[in-house]
Amino acid sequence: MENMNKIPISDFNLPERLRFDYFICSSSFEERCLTLASTISKDLIDNVIICHFENNYEISDERLERLKQLFQEKQIEVEILKKHQPINNFDSFYKWFNSFKKKSIIAIDITTFTRENLLMLLRIAYFKKNDFEFHLFYTPSNHYSISDSSKEIWLSKGVKEIRSVFSYPGDFSSLKKFLLIILTGFEYERAQTLIDIYEPAKLVLGKASTIKSINPELAKINEENFNHLQIMNSGSDTFEFSCINLEETIQTVKNQILMYGSDYNIVIAPMNNKLSSLSVGLVAIEDSTVQVCYASTNQYNINGYSSPSNYIFHIDLNSFFSVMKYNL
């Protein structure tokens, strides 16, 4: 089995031996939270954990109910997550893994986890990599902000809070200046707010590669936003990254760290899709000097955030852990 593969939904076939002791997913206002849950054979799953944020949008509550229906014959646990209390959520995640039986095979549908929760889950998975086998699934979107015209594409508005991701604090010297690397996405305004608040001594902007992007149409809008961001922040350096190839993005981010790490404390803000965020998390686990940050949003475009693609990425997480340089 390859460490990452793309599976068409119409022909969703997992390798023969794969059965999951636990299936973990997250409710969301996005339709994509239902894609894998609707597709995957329930015979392959024993236990289900659905994460759900308290005080959520009505549509998310409805989708939680839909997820419960989809897995009604299974043992379901709903984990209520608290907004803006990452340590509380980290502890909840940790508790599950401590309660799972050793050698379990765990499937996590990362599609609609917040980047912060995804990264914390990744950290715990890394701690537990010798106890469990982790399989991640991601359903990309084929179109964003479906109720708006492409020029006015928006996913979220405003930044409520910017914080380091718990368990990715970095190891910062008070003597080094601070460099911010942003893997940009559509949310140009959020990126600019992050820059304004952090006021880094040096800024490095990552642009999703047009050729290697999930959707070329979206990549074009991305590029326009990126140009604007670059003009707003003259003096910033740039690089390109892939939003579909984990290994490639890991190497790209590592190269950036190599280039700047001796002179700067580095904070990375993954603001593109979950796959590139995952790459950032894997790099930061391997290189603990790097901090990862998260900008929580004020308001999501719940009327038209995204629609699902017709394929799903499958990631064999343990194989990524096994090639880490400082593999504990």
Next chain:
Amino acid sequence: MIKNPFEIKTPEQNSADEIVSLFVDVFTDFFQVKETNHTFINGPRGSGKSMMFRYILPDCQKIVKKCEFNELDFFSIYIPIKKTNINIVDFERLENHANTVLNEHLLVTYVLSISFEFIADTIKEELNNYDQEIQNFYEKEFISLLRLAGYQEAKMNLKANGVNLFKQMAKVLDHMYRECSNYCKRIAIQNEIVPYNGPLVDFIDFLLPLFQELNKLSFFPPNKAFYLLFDDAGYLNKEQTKILNTWVSYRTTKDICIKISTQHDYLTYLTSTGKRIDSPHDYSEINIATKYTSSGEDYYKRIKMIVEKRLDVYLGLEINAEDFFPEDEEQEKRIREIYDEIAEKKFDPIKKYQGTDAARRYCRSEFVKERKSGKSGMTYSYAGFNQLVAISSGVIRHFLAPAQEMYSLLLSRNQDSEIKFIPDNFQNEIITNYSEKFLTDEFDKIFTDSKDDAAQLKKADKLKNLVDSLGELFHAIFVSERADRVVFSVALNDRPDTELQEVIDLGIKYGYFHKSTIGNKTGTGRNSLYILSRVLAPYYKLNPLGFFGYQFMSSDTLKIALTKPKDFINLYIKRLEKPENEAELTLFD
């Protein structure tokens, strides 16, 4: 790539020469910053706090005063508080551990390592003239204080020159910081108590004596205090904030003055022992926005100088700020015509200035009314340097941020052509969006902040009602027949109750209001004056220019706006419709 002259850079990104050439002196207004005391400098993001700090750093002061470092009036050290370093989510776990002790150690070592590195980077090679003196300092003072703190490992190359000796001491302190910081991160993830075996230091027994000894070195100004400039101290966590307040509560200004900048987001004024620090007893205080709101002319001159300096330094353009941000010519032509008409109509040979005074007061109001009644669909334009300065409401960033956006967008549309000015329609479009975003984005934030707290949510609703009510009232006054049509503030003639005060305070926190005072009508005291931010002028279609009148009212009347905005507006609209009731209106309370 062409430089954006309005780009908002962090002061650290500028050299001393650049700062001295770009800085517009503000210390006549904010003299407390340079005084030998502890000071809080409060101002919204972008009001110039960091720039002020940068300007009083020794490298700039040396250029300004044309003197040596040891001839300066004080030696200041810049301590940036970033969200990425001293305050990270992982430290929240310390609540279950030796919170105060560990946080004080982190803060002391953070401040000191930055200070030693700062000294090396600022004084540079000159330090190498004092190698022996610095070695003695290291051997007699530095090492002995470290040993008392339980740190044994310091191994330094004593044959190094002065700069390197300071850099090595900075590294030792940084090592102490990181050792503790990494311990804190470990216990955060493990969430269990593990003994800490590293050294521990605090302000009284380590930081203060170290600075007292440093002051004896001959390259520092003798018997002058070190100024520690904590920039953006609102980013400290609550425990660290209490620790800093404890330092402020100590009477150490002979040796160390603490200057703290905040964005009105300082978490607490309590010390670690629960005592409260107060002004003027423990510190002096500056509120930048309040100062500039009450002194419009000074502010206009400052922004003009800033803009012209930037255009010259970054683009080589010697141009008036007014020409770079031109007005809507057609609009201004018509306003001048209206001005002349009113001046002629109201001319009185006995009262020489009556005509021009009325023209000045009413020309924009009459213009807006004319546009409103016309079928052209055209609206009032907020273009022009004059208006943009007024709209920025005493906060320099509210001028620079939209100007930066205007310049960037224009550049991205005309990549090859040089920009000599910003077209008026472009200015108007961006400043109008900026005004709307200022209201909607901030309210999104307030509502999200309040979502889990019903009481807070009610307060946010009331604030939205209050801001809308005042915005609408001031617009109604602007297009009325009243004598004073440009009104931006409410003067309360009595003390607001807790409910109203909390809503107003929330508005101040988010920058919708500035607070000031005004003499009461009987001349026997002062009333609170709450000024609506002029950033909202384009949103509520208000005139940002000119002298501003204020509306006296009672707290009970203003309270109506919290829950019944329509009733509040109707109450005033009725009076505005009858100009003969004007006296009643201005005295309405």
